[in-house]
Amino acid sequence: MKRRQYNTVYNKLFDAYGQQHWWPGDSPFEIMVGAVLTQNTAWSNVEKAIHNLVTRNKLDPHAIIRARLDHLANWLRPSGYFNIKAERLKNFCRWYVDAGEYAELDKLETPALRDALLEVKGVGPETADDILLYAFNRPVFVIDAYTRRLFARLGLVNGKQDYEQMRATFERLLKPDVDMFNEYHALIVRHAKNVCRTRPTCETCVLAAGCPAAGIE
């Protein structure tokens, strides 16, 4: 049964790396901003951009809406793709404020909230799910490139499933536990930083001497 293997991977990762304390950020809104800025970008660069916003008192949806696009882009510069991300962040903030911000959005059921997020230009499936899980505490499993690679290498997914299919698989096999989903995704990212990206066997063998992913049956 795959259900057991999916849980085993989690337990081994947790034993190896421990609590990851995700998502870094002091407020739900900061988490949402981080989710947009971290698209295909190292987190260390995102931190610099968020810091730029904080020091200017711009870590606020209304302030971002008011800001000039070129100013916003300059503050976001360290996170890369800064012109695109400035637009995406503005799009997101306009939607967020129009929708009544956190309190109103939190009244929506998860599927409706997810659909609403996906309507924002610049918010795709992974960003939406980051926000759902880490800002709204909804039991949504975030799929990323690391998740694909790890589970493909473990032979636990058939590599050509799209995002939605893979998310459905995880959410079907695992108990919908927000804290566990939170930790699971964070652990996969943590583990990814520990392994070679190019050798398919690395992920499951290098850690054999301490590899949490080894011995999954």
Next chain:
DNA sequence: ACCCAGGGTCATA
């Protein structure tokens, strides 16, 4: 000098 990072959009076939 190259590779890639906690993706998404858009144009093309």
Next chain:
DNA sequence: TATGACCATGGG
């Protein structure tokens, strides 16, 4: 639906 081009900084 399925690839490919494009976006761009910073650390290894």
